[in-house]
Structure formats: C-alpha cells, structure tokens
Amino acid sequence: MFLNEKSILSSATTASAWRGLLVLALLALPLLAPAQLRIEIVDGVEGAMPIAVVPFAWESEMPQPASGVADIISANLRRSGLFEPMAQAQMVERPTRPPEVRFGTWRLLQVDHLVIGRVLDAPDGVGQEIEYHLLDVHSGRILLSQALPVAPGDLRFGAHRVSDAIYEALIGIPGAFATRIAYVVVTDIGGTDELFELVVADADGYNPQTVVRNTQPLLSPAWSPDGRRLAYVSFATGRSNVIVQDLFTGQTDIVSSSRGINGAPAFSPDGRRLAVSLSAGGSPDIWVIDLENGRRQQLTHHWSINTEPAWSTDGQRIFFTSDRAGRPQIHVMNADGSNLERVTFEGRFNARPSIGMEDRFLAVIHSDGDNDFRIAIYDRENDRLRVLSNGRLDESPSFAPNGSMVLYAARENGRGVLAAVSADGRIRQRLVASEGDVREPAWSPIIR
C-alpha cells in the first residue's frame, strides 16, 4: 500500500472513518496524496500584536511529533495577519507553567502576550491533554487557562482549538482555525483530458485528503453544518448530478439526477434540507430537497436563471443569483419562496453569494463590465458594496465561519490558485499548491 497512515489521519476520532473513505477511493483509482497547499501572507496589518508562544513542555509518554503545538499555534496566529509571533530563537527563557514566568524579561522583549503550556497524557490514559495559559505581559495577569483533552492522534487539531481560544480572548470573535477547507484540484493528464479531485484539508493546508476523483468535472462543494458531509456536483455520468457524501463513512448518495441541470447545493442551517438549482422545469430554478424523505419543493418559477442559493443564518430566507432583471444580481426570498426581492443593484454582475457575520455581509462575485470579475462584500446594513480583490477572474467566495476572511479562487499566470482576504481588505493570503489548477474553495463550519 502507498499509504502513510500518519500523514493521513487528521484526527483520531475520525481516523477509522477516513480509512473507510480511503478504501473507497482506492477501489476507484490508485491513491496519490493530493498536493498540499502552502499559505503565504501577502499583506498583514500594520502593528500586528506581538505575542510569544513558548515551546510547550512534552510530558507525554507518546513520541513527540515533528511540529510542536507551539509551532502550530504560532503559524495560525501569524497567518491571521493580526499577530506577530516571536521567533523561538529569540526566547531567552522558556517557561511552561505560570510560576516560572518572569514578566520583566518579556516586557524587555516587547511582547504583549505570552502563551505557555504542556502536553500531558490524559488522566484516563486515552489520548492527551494540552494544558495552556495565556498571559498579559504588561499586567501580569492570566487571561486564559485551560486543559484541553485531545483524542489519540488529534494533537494538530487540538493546537487549532487552542489557537481559536487565544484568538477569541484577544480579538473578541471566535477563531476559525479548527476548520477544514474543501477545494477542487484539476490536473492535466495528457491530451485534453483532465483529472478532477475534490480535496478536504485542514484550514492551514495540512492533511489534504481526496474525497472523490473523476475525469469529468466536479464543482460546487458545500459543507453540512456539522462538518460531516459534503454536497457537490459531479458530471461522472456525463450529466450533472448533486451528490451528498459522508466524510466519515464514505457513503455517497445521489440526491438529484433530474433531466437538465442539477447544481448549486447548499445545506440548510439545520442540515436537514438541501437547496439546489434544477432545470427540470425548463430553466434553472431554486428547489429545496428534504434529505430525510426526498421530497422536493420548487421555490422559484421563472424563465430566467435562478441558482447559487445561500441560506440565511436562521434558515428562514434564501439568497440566490437570478438574471430575471436582465443581468445576474443577488435576490432573496423566504424559504418557502414568498417575498422575493432584489438585493444588489450596484454593478452589472453580482453572483454566488456567501453569507458572513449573521447575514450582514454577502461576499459576491462582482463586475462592472464584462471582463473583470472580483470579490466584493456587500454590507446589507449600510447598503455598501466594497470590492476586495484585484484579479480579473476571481470567483467562488466562501466566508470563514467567523466572518473574518473570505476564501476565493483566482487565476495567476493562467493557473487556478486560492486566495483569502479579510473582510476589511487589509489582510491577504495566497494558498499555493505545487501543481494543478486549484478552484472552488469552501470553508467548513467550526469542527467540534
């Protein structure tokens, strides 16, 4: 077998499930681990917060992994653009418990906050525990102390959860490090043939796993609210089908294979329904499929293109793209199809809404003409549209679950890449793969 299991398992709680998934993948084609994304910061904020994450003491019987918990936390905080973590080489002292901290040293080193901790075996013998403290260097106060239980093999994700807690304590909104991203990688395999792979990786790019691969197009991945399932569109049969795949069991259900287009899946916030765009009635309309009993309800009835549904946070309304007014614009309606109204008016093209900050923001693909398609955020509260990206073919915006960043697809030198920009436009990242065309990113909810 080609599998290096250590590199595959992102989380022991999900380990057997991932293994099941991989067996399925192996049946289809030999497995090549997809290329890992490397995240580069293009722009950070001026005056990012100086913080020191001291290497954690390893007090566990388990073998110590190559990248330590402190490394992962530092990298996460740096990537957010809001922090400037100190290099470990500059740390003249390495406390691991609060009584060992000499605040004067850290004041001299000009850091505002200090993170220290230890990795221990769990008291019940199953898995480990990350004990950590967040300290305010100036006041000498402990801001946060926690012992976080970690399932066997789940240390990376444990470090992401610690990062989330530190981020929330210092920034005031929850972090989005303990999340995953889904995306599609397209590779040329000779002639005009291409291999499409739907990949799921941790939000920092680690542990990329192929969920499904095909020589026909795959697009529009969408997460279930519990992060267990992905809905996507597959052309494996030569026609578009909407598929829901359980990432833990590998179970795959064809949810819609009607005549015509079966596209644009979006889980309702309760995870029980899937909004889709189907053209069985002659042109693409928004439908809702009940995933428990398969019942379908048609919400729009219009000759125009109605697609790309996105649920409001409370599940009561659905935003979507429609060109009923001539050009594509964002519209909204109640989840039963009533009270339809147009939302965006600025620009010739606004499509594919992604919802952030409790429905206040819509990230959209925006264009004023026909040639430059950029990511914009429409602020519904202030009726303002702000263009955030500067590419020519930027697309597929996807809000982080905490609303801090928008992940999107761009083209760079003729190649598909992923990029992320903060909601205020100040922080920019590139997510670079060593090969292939990367597109269709979807940021998961927080993985509990």
Next chain:
Amino acid sequence: MKTALRFTALLMLVAFLAACARDVREEPPAPEPPPPPPAPVEVDRLDPRDFTDARNLDNPDSLLSQRTIYFEFDRSNVRAQFMPIVDAHAAFIRANPSARVILEGHTDERGSREYNLGLGERRGTSVQDLLVASGVPARQIEVVSFGKERPVCRESNEDCWQRNRRTEIVYTAR
C-alpha cells in the same frame, strides 16, 4: 522512482478510462458500405448535400461534419450563419429515427460556474428549439450543459473565449 511508477500506472489507467469514456461520446466512423455489385449501372456516389446519409457525418465536404455552433458573449441565440448547420442536422435526425443527439452547451470562463451552467443550457436549448421547430421529435434530443467546465481553449482572451462559447452536437446513436 516508486512515485514515478505509480504515476505512470495512474496515467495508463486514466488514459484507459478516458478512452472508454470517449467511446460513448463519439461513435467510430461508420462502417464501409458493402462493395457495389459486380456490374453496376450507376456508381453509388456520396452527395455531400444529402443530409440523410450517415456517411456525410464524417465527410469533411458535407455540412453534416460540422457540429459546433458558436455564440456571442452572454447570448444564446443562434446566429444566421450557423442556421445551415442546424438545418442539415435537423434533416439527418428527422430521416434517421434511431439517431440520438446530445446538445452540449458550453460557455467562456467569465462569471460564476453555476450561472454558466445555466447559460450553457440556454445555448443547448436554443439549438434544441430550432431542431424541434423543424420537425425533429424531442425524444431524439437531450441538452446537457457543461457551463465553463469543459473549455476547448484555456487562455484568457477574446479569441479563446469565442471558441469556448458553443453548442456541440454529439451523436450518441446514428
């Protein structure tokens, strides 16, 4: 080394699968007609304007060998210059009840993927409407939109875009 071998194996398998897939989309050339009788009174000559003859689907001199209709940006109406191609195929499908076509609608890379699926379908449907209007039974036609997922040209310029905005007439049976 091992990786290279694996990759080669993958490529071979993928190539094989692709070959299988292609067989479904494109029939091999029609078999040669049986040899003419020994003392023919007239030679069976292929008239490229005989749009009922399946051999013309592979005859470069015949309009039937042209199976792609191109569109303007964000439009789905069939332009006058492409009507003769549509008419030729209408005549063929009408005369051959066993014939089945998929009208593949495609778009250029601008705009969102799912919106482009809708736009590609409009392009397929407008060709379908013309075929049906000229008497082709709807059951012989299927429209499948690939949106911008299957470009024939990958560059970001108008020359490339106009080659990608198309409906392909694909015979699944002749």
